[in-house]
Amino acid sequence: MANVEMIVRLKVPDNVAITAFNTLKRMNYTALKKLERADYYKFDVSGNIAQFKEKICKTDIIINPNKHEYSFNLNGTINEKNDGKNNGKAIKIKMAKINLLVQDLDNSLGLLLTLKERLGFSNIIKLEKGVLWTMYFEPKFSPIEDWRKFCNDNQRTKQNDAKVQGLSTELIKIPPFYERRNFYSRDAEKIAEDIAKNLLMNENFQRYVVLK
Amino acid sequence: MGDVDTDLIDIKGMEDANLSAFLRKNAISLTISEAKKIVELIGRNPSLTELHMFNIQWSEHSSYKSSRHILKMLPTKSSNVILGPIEDSGIVELGYIDGERYGIVVSHESHNHPSQVVPYEGAATGVGGIIRDVLCMGAKVIATADPLRFGNPYGENKNKARYIANEVINGIAGYGNAVGIPNLAGDIYFNESFDDNCLVNVVCLGILKEKDIIHSYAPKNAEGYDIIIVGKPTDNSGFGGAAFASLILDEEAKENNRGAVQVPDPFLKNVLIRATYKVFEEAKKKKIALGFKDMGAGGIMCSTSELCSDADYGAEINLDKVHVSMKNLLPFVILCSETQERFTWISPKEFTPTLLRIYNEDFALSTIAENARATVIGNVTKKQDYVVKHQGKVVCNVPIKAVTNGISYERQLKKPIRDFKEPQLKEPLNHDNYNNYYSYNKIALKILSHPNVASKQKCYKHYDRNVMGNTIIESGFADAGLIRAMPNSKYGIALSVDSNPRYCRINPYLGAVNAVAESMRNVAAIGAVPSALTDCLNYGNPEKPEQFYDFAEGVRGIKDAAENIYLRGTKEPVPVISGNVSLYNESSKGKAIDPSPVIACIGVMRDYEKAITIKIKKANSLLFLAGKRKDELGGSIYYEINKELGKNAPLIDFEEQRNIIYAVIECIENGLLLSCHDISDGGLLTAIAEMILGGNADGIIGAEIDLCFSNLRDDKTLFSESPGFVFEAEEKNTGKIKAVFKKYNLEITSLGITSANGFLLIKNKDKKIIDLPINKLREAWTSGFPDAIK
């Protein structure tokens, strides 16, 4: 028995995700830079997992290869982008990525029945589904401005840190990668939950969970 | 001979083998001789853009090259025709309201091949396209219908058949419900000939005043007028898939293999329709004449060239002005792409700002769909050339008539050998043997639960049938749907669609005749007068002489039936005002579908209050039969459940059919009938059972029937599908009804009475044949279709 997670996304433009993104922009969630949406399935499966995976991705009520792409892995590539150069070196900024799953409180049995009875998936014991929203957050200011502000606010601390770590004070002009990512991850999760409560789900018949 | 600034393809100089390879590599399906013909026509080698243009214009779908000369035989001109089948839609007269002549706009098309591949999108974009065809005549869109054919849900491809059926129904619902046009009629047939080729046909109705028609060609004095495209930004729709993978330069799109799927957007369409109605209003107010055309196959190229050519103008198009959603599209892709939800307008320059403002600002199209908008892309020219520019270079420059004239072939016909025989079936056992599988009772229930007979409520209930608030009779409640034409008027418009695949399998001519006759009987059964027909002709491969024979025979059948079942009160044919041909519906193994000439009949009622449904209204009223029962079970459901096809499909005597149709209508107009039902699939037994149940399967009044009037064996009487009607009337009206029928040289037969006993009882003198409680009828009739598609 094992859990198989699968996400199915549209290859053609996803109008729901586009509208959601535009609405969130209007609602002043400026830190949100990109929004993707996918159908999420979690199968509780007995027997041969590899065989199941091969069969389920050919099931046309779940995936139509002409319009869908799928993955059994929630974490695709991290999204990086170039933000221009500083001192001749390119800076890569990691956007904080949050996977938020919205599910209806009563999981309808219709799909499970069809899979088991009509399509022969007798080895599916349980099925959960939902909508997976993948949100990418970035700070309000440009990375350079942001770092300068951060440095100004923490000028002395940074200099002390650098001395302690043996780094030249010149190098504090380029942000330590890991520190920025931690800073934004914390905030990003809070913003994502806020977005869920204010738009992506109605708690009277749905729930959300941040997937890690 | 016009010049272009890009390279020419040296068709003249290429050897055949090289030319063939070149065409294949570029996914051009023109034959070598067709390619050479282009050179002859335009006086030089073509550019790549011009080559793609002719590829589309000369495809079967756009040019009707195999079918054109056959279709010429159809009757398209009668005195009630306002516009025949030459523009985006046909228009037949509704009548006069407050002194103005109103027209019913009709269009009928197919979207078969896309629906087999991506059934949801194929069906949805089919509905989207047909709505545009009606809208583009300047009409208010008021109803749709969907005749559908799917594979065998119990056969070897049952999973695929069920998947496609469900997705098609979802696609039609998803599109029509969101746009807000009610579904008024439709039918569904299942059989194995559609296993690899489903049929998704769609019909759309609109209404307008004759004086408000906007034509599919440029108005008078259009020289210098703007050519404006409206709607979704252009992408590479129609140029996707492996064939064009090498041509896609936009990396992101290449990964997604866009262009393989046509993307429906009913949300954008909903807004486009309302914005377009505002344009109609403004143009009327300012007395501006416009040209308006849908963009379907061939996209910008087809719509702009036809708009101008059909009015003897030329056009100049600048592809750089076209709003796109993908970067670096090649010029022939921008020009010919099939991106959905787009139209083309021809507008005088002084009206253009108003038109653009309505779409771009009042209805803020760009907020509805990314980069959707209205934009000027060219102008109408006096010189009848079709000139297209891209990044400052002329990529196409040919005489416009060469673009729009198309080509025509006379395909070979060869009559296929059909050697069918009538089976010798054992007579079923009578009602005493209730539990025997071969009793009349059991067979009746089997017929009622057959997916091709059973109630389609589960399908209809996915469709919004009363949005717009005009629906009077919904799908399933009567043989035709009925809709109110206009507020403040009692005119009703009726619609029915028909075509029996198994009759056509036996005899394609006779099957087509039956389709026309049945569609007209269905309209008559509610009391509406048949006014016009449309046809969607779905057949196999026209390059195979035997399959092309079936196509030609089908058209001949429609012609004969339309010409001989006259318009009421005249000797004119019922005109065929719109239509479509879909060929190459054959599997990869070369097996063609059952010949499928799908007919829609449009009817008119002066007073919709007179309309009646199939449901029995009272106990102790009389039931009558019009239309003799004959030994004509070929293609019947009774034979099908016995795994036979048979040979004797119903014959149609045109004079008798004419008379019976108009007699029934006259009776209904005079208020003499309580309910009425056409006899078709499943025969007399089914007609009576359905009258007992009613469209919502909630009937409680039963019937007692005596078959002594017939000299056929009882099963043939009950299950033969010879044309006819069953109707219910109060005893006091019997004399008047008989008098009406006598006027038409016909007699009616007493079947029996309706009764409050809760049963369907059928006997022949003393022999009890069928004894079924209504609950059993209901169970069989309501479970047949859900069981077939779950």
Added chain:
Amino acid sequence: MRLNNMKKPKIAVMYFPGNNCEEETRERCIEVGMEADIVRWNSKEDLSNYHGFIIPGGFSYEDRIRAGVIAAKEKIMESIRKEANNGKLLLGICNGAQVLVETGMIPGLSNKVEMALAPNTNPLVTGYYCAWINIKSIYKKTCAYNHLYDENEVIAMPIAHGEGRFVTKDKELAGKLIKNKQIVFRYCGNNGNIKDEFPINPNGSIYNIAAISNKEGNVMAIMPHPERASWQWQIPELKKGNGMASAIKVFESMKNYIEERMI
């Protein structure tokens, strides 16, 4: 309701992109003697000129994310909310009802969204379902929309929706709504019996709720479509006539309510 120089009650029938019942909804308002305009979502006109607002049925914003939620976040809804807080009428039909629930204005007992219109539970058809049902008026004259109905009066109407099931997380809410007389219409059989089973309850709505008003009675969310059942000829298998049918009284009640309060 202080509107200068207004002789007839005037209604704004809203059009959000994707609504599709606005024309016939407007027709009904006019047929009962009110004036009515169709007002687009991006209109800049002064809404205080209207006595009431109707958000009609359809698929505003294609039901993206959730039916009604995007329209609920539109700027114009803030202005409409202000007008409703000033006592103007606000009726949400089908998709309009979903919009009102997503703004929290229905049931309107706090500032939060306290209910949802969730996907139907229906043994016959999954998803969107279009059928004729019956509802009954629970009270007489408790809000702007039941002035002309008797208690227990049965009315035929069609539904056409995929998300019509009123639900709530708050177990006490139904009790509060009953106490406040906010449950205006409930699904019933054609003899008036209320049974919580299909097909009498077509979508699994708690307590067979078909329509809820706010406490003040000027705002109501109704899932069935009164504009499609206002005339006898619109109703299936009814002896066809040209008279009005019971559902028109929803609109007549609105006119009545406004006229009683006009200064």
